[in-house]
Amino acid sequence: MPFARSNNIELCYETTGDPADPAMLLIHGVGEQLLGWPDGFCELLAARGFHVIRFDNRDVGLSTWFDELGDVDLNRLLAGDLSTARYRFSDLVADTAGLLDTLDLPRVHLVGASMGGGIAQQLAIDSPERVASLASIMSTTSDPAVGGTSLDNPAAAVPVPGADREAAIAAEVALYRLIGSPGLETADEELARRAAAKYDRAFHPAGTFRQIAANATAEDRTEDLRAVDVPTVVIHGDSDPLVGVSGGRATAEAVPGAELLVIPGMGHDLPEAAWTRIADAIAANATRA
Structure with missing residues (x-):
C-alpha cells in the first residue's frame, strides 16, 4: 500500500478506478480503517466515473500512531473533560488537507462518514475552492443539541484494550449489532470476516480513544456551514443509534x-443492501458540480 507524507505524518491510502477520472476522497470515522469503506462500495463509485481514494486517519490502520502522547482518560472524557485529548479535531482536518497536497489533488469530491463527515464539512468551510462536491454520511454539525446517541451506555461502542484476536472480533461483531442497521442487517459471518480483516491489519484501541477525544474538540459548524456553496448531499439512516438522524437533518438545513x-x-x-442507493446519491450530487 502507498503512503503519503502529510502534516508531518504518514498516511496509508488506496485507490480504486481510473486515475484519469475525477478524484473522490473517502474519509471515515472514529476507529475505522480504510477497510471501513468496503471494496465493493468503492468499486460502485469507480464504476460511476470516479477515481476513489480511501485512507487511514492518523492513529488507526497503517498510518502514523501516536502512542508516545499517552492514553485518553475515557471516564473523564465521557464526563465532558477534554484535558486528556492528545490532539485536536483540527489536526485531523489538517492531515486530510495535507493528503490532497501530497497527492497533487487541487479539487476533489469529498465523501465523509461519521467523524469523517465532520472533517469533510470543515474542509468545505475552510477551503471551498478545493471541494467539488460534498457528501456527509451519518454525521452531524457538532452542535451538541443534535445528533445525540440513543445508546443507554455509549461506552459500549468503544473497543476493548488488550483483547486477544477472538475476543476482539467478537466485540466488533457485537458493536455492529448494537449500532448497525436493524432494517438492513448484515450476516454475522460477514461481520466476523470484516472484523478479522481489521484486526489482522492493525488492532489499535488506544488510537481509537485518542480519536474519540479529538472528535470531541470539534466546534459547532452550523453557522459556518451556511456559507458553504458546493453541491451537497446529506445521507443518514433513520435508525442510527450512535449519531441520531437529527444530526443529518441539521447538516442539510445548514448548507x-x-x-x-x-x-x-x-x-x-454502510449496509450492503444500501450501497447502490448511497453510491447513486453521491454520484448524482457530484454531477451537480
Whole structure:
C-alpha cells in the first residue's frame, strides 16, 4: 500500500478506478480503517466515473500512531473533560488537507462518514475552492443539541484494550449489532470476516480513544456551514443509534441547497443492501458540480 507524507505524518491510502477520472476522497470515522469503506462500495463509485481514494486517519490502520502522547482518560472524557485529548479535531482536518497536497489533488469530491463527515464539512468551510462536491454520511454539525446517541451506555461502542484476536472480533461483531442497521442487517459471518480483516491489519484501541477525544474538540459548524456553496448531499439512516438522524437533518438545513436522503432501517454503518442507493446519491450530487 502507498503512503503519503502529510502534516508531518504518514498516511496509508488506496485507490480504486481510473486515475484519469475525477478524484473522490473517502474519509471515515472514529476507529475505522480504510477497510471501513468496503471494496465493493468503492468499486460502485469507480464504476460511476470516479477515481476513489480511501485512507487511514492518523492513529488507526497503517498510518502514523501516536502512542508516545499517552492514553485518553475515557471516564473523564465521557464526563465532558477534554484535558486528556492528545490532539485536536483540527489536526485531523489538517492531515486530510495535507493528503490532497501530497497527492497533487487541487479539487476533489469529498465523501465523509461519521467523524469523517465532520472533517469533510470543515474542509468545505475552510477551503471551498478545493471541494467539488460534498457528501456527509451519518454525521452531524457538532452542535451538541443534535445528533445525540440513543445508546443507554455509549461506552459500549468503544473497543476493548488488550483483547486477544477472538475476543476482539467478537466485540466488533457485537458493536455492529448494537449500532448497525436493524432494517438492513448484515450476516454475522460477514461481520466476523470484516472484523478479522481489521484486526489482522492493525488492532489499535488506544488510537481509537485518542480519536474519540479529538472528535470531541470539534466546534459547532452550523453557522459556518451556511456559507458553504458546493453541491451537497446529506445521507443518514433513520435508525442510527450512535449519531441520531437529527444530526443529518441539521447538516442539510445548514448548507444552502443541500439534499437530504434518509434511508429507512439504516443505522451507523454502510449496509450492503444500501450501497447502490448511497453510491447513486453521491454520484448524482457530484454531477451537480
